[in-house]
Amino acid sequence: MKHIGSVAGRELRSLFVSPIAYGVLSLFSVLAGVFFILDVAWFQEMLMRMQQYQAFDELAKWNLNDRLIGEFYGSMSVVLMFLIPGITMGLYASEKSNGTEELLLTSPLTIWDIVFGKFVAGAAFVLLLTVLVGMFPGLLFHYGDPEVGKTLSGLLGILLIGWTYVAIGGFASSITRNQIIAFLVSFVVLLTLLLLPAVADFGVAGTAPAVADVLRYLSAAAHFDQLLTGLVDTADLAYFAMMIGIFLLLTKASVESVRWR
């Protein structure tokens, strides 16, 4: 385990000398800005209309956290689904195509050194993205008074969902030597994860409610939404830990599998 830092450090350095990291960061910042402006504009528009129609009951329910920050976080979690596979696609696939897999596996490293090292690198990058996301609601504190707790718990949701995506993307990268395939596989898995609640609601809820519950539990969305409401529940944290754990285990098995054949 003592080489996690070496592996993570090299991975991050390579990420930041390649255009991918900068491309993802710029695209992410632009998208975050656009979504934020749209969310603010919409929020203002709605407030004005409700005042116009004197819908004070409705107006009372509108607050920055639920109707602006929450919306914004929701959009960003979807943006992450597109961008994180771009970051993780090279984690293992590039080692195979460079031939550096042979260097890592013949060095005195354990498989966990490699798998954790790469995960830590991806997780650090997601932390950076989360800080970028956090800057926008941060602005609102200057003009209004959002709840600190809710704002932060939502941000924790972004971080955890991002880390889960890194674990999934890393696994997708470990099963192929082609980065495009790695990207597509992780994207499809993430999309499936996103669509699970819809499948649960419209597909199986009537016929097999138990299956629907399982599908809802497996989807990241339900747990993310809980965090958006400001509820930091151990059950939801356990979900993210479980998903990350499962995919890291699968990745470990996949990296190790060269030694099985």
Next chain:
Amino acid sequence: MIDARGLSKRYGDLAAVDDVSFSIEKGEIVGFLGPNGAGKTTTMRMITGFLPPTDGTAIVAGHDIFEDPIAARTAIGYLPETPPLYPEMTVKSYLDFVARIKGVARKQRREAVDRAMERTDLTHVSRQVIGTLSKGFRQRVGLAQAIVHDPPVLILDEPTAGLDPLQIREIRALIAELTEPGRGVAQHTVILSTHIMAEVDAICRRVILIHQGRKVVDAPLEELTADGTTLEEIFARHTSRDVAELEPDEAAAEPAGPAEEAAP
């Protein structure tokens, strides 16, 4: 230093490597010969622990590659067929990374990297990005990577493939130098694979020839060429036929008496 014991690698019915055993003493430079596809790379990958053998094992520097893999791998410097390089890194940061994962202590790392670059004549390109280097330089970075932690055992898979004659000469000189005692660094034990006979002539003292996954010759170079036969002739004689057609004493090369099958 290197003890291969009955190494076999089978893919279904196909035996890529079939019961190969040999023992290499400290300071030896052994040429590992064979036609393309004979199983050289597979054998080397098994000794380095990259590929698991179907049967048999290897002991490197006293450590079994499966029972005690971390210690065994620490003792090995390995240059695979394709140098394992990260094209986006600079030579220096790449070698620093390799030194780290090979377990070179922080205090010695800088010195180890500088020494490896000096020995492979890379100091003047240390800040260059690997992807921009020529093939010859990349091969040298690959070699630097193999020696950066000063391992007792070096396993080099076709170290001169794709180089021009001048570069080949430099790499050979370097390999020869690595096995010389003294100079304050450990004396290395080297296995290098090649299908260039002149290379073996130039630097190796012992030859192991494998053909269709079987070891067919294992003898000191001097003995093999004592009666005036050239290495090319020996190579041709042992690899022109299928292993199954060889005489039993020819095919079954005993590690104990490797010299016999050299006699015509």
